Amino acid sequence: MTTTTTDRKRSTSPIISAGDVTFGYSDVSVLESVSVDVEPGAFLGLVGPNGSGKSTLLELMLGLRRLDDGTVSLFGQPxxxxxxxxxxxxxxQDVTKAARDMPVTVREVVEMGRYPRRLFGRFSTEDRRAVSEAMERVGITDLASRRVGRLSGGQRQRVFVARALASEADLLALDEPTVSVDAESREEFYGLLHDLNATGLTVVLVEHDIGVVTTYATEVACLNRQLYFHGNPEEFVETDALARAYGTDQHVLHHDH
Structure with missing residues (x-):
């Protein structure tokens, strides 16, 4: 059975709550007092120039790095x-590029999403069902026996999203997943994310294409070391936050969908 909004775990608390987050590498400041909450069911797009701290903020949100100051909670825990x-x-970032050298099939990659849930190292009927449904949802069932390294960039993207879906995750976090992917595949991929978010899956996306974010995301956080805007995409394009974050005159190109 396909997961729907009503199937997902309900919560009135933010999935991620970052408060006054400060972080730096040695003497180089990367983030300065950034506060962002991600509510259940949101599709948050993190935008900003290169080196603005987007990827670092995502890694801090996921507990992959320890912050210098401030607080970050994930599902209510530090x-x-x-x-x-x-x-x-x-x-x-670049996981699909690295996958070109992986000597495994599409199904084997998607099955990796079930590893934390397996009992006694064996795949159950429930595991196999989750893997098959995840591949079906992202449209890669016909690629199940293909080697991942022989797929296009757009197809590999879908494989790794399917891996996340197979784990029945409540949060999907992506760091610039469409680098070096053709425009048509990118549009299809973001349409897929939009559809998954519509089922209640919370999405956090780091993306350099501001037009994609303002088209598909429900919230935008614009930063360059400090936070310049966090809110509705329609409000974002009416502010000067983009110009202030980039230090230049920027325009948003919307994508049709």
Whole structure:
């Protein structure tokens, strides 16, 4: 049975709550007092120029880095202590590029999403069902026996999203997943994210294409070390936050869907 909005775990608390987050590498400041909450069912797009701290903020939100100051909670727990990994589907930057050298099939990659839920190292009927449904939802069932390295960039994207869906995650986090992917595949991919979010799946996306974010996301957070805007995409395009964050005159190109 396909997961729907009503199937997902309900919560009145933010899935992620970042308060006054400060972080730096040695003497280089990356984030300065950034506060962002991600509510259940949101589709948050993190935008900003190169080196603005977008990817670092996402990693702090997921507990992959320890912050210098401030607080980050993930599903109500300190992010760096959170260990319920099956609730999070994370597609890291360049993971699809690295997958070109993986000697595994599409099904085997998607099955990795079930590893945290397996009992005694064996795949159950429920595991197999979840894997098959995840592949069906992203449209890669016909690729199940293909080697991942022989797929196009757009197809590999879908494989790693399917891996996250197979884990029945409540949060899907993606760090610039469409780098080096053709325009048509990118539009299809973001349409897929939009549809998954419509089922209640919470999505956090780091993306350099501001037009994609303002078209598909329900919220935008614009930053460059500090936070310049967090709110509705329609309000974002009417503010000067983009110009202030980039330090230049920027225009948003909307995508039709």
């Amino acid at each position: 992010a760096h202590e959170f260990d319920d990994g099956e609730r999070i589907g994370y597609v890291a």
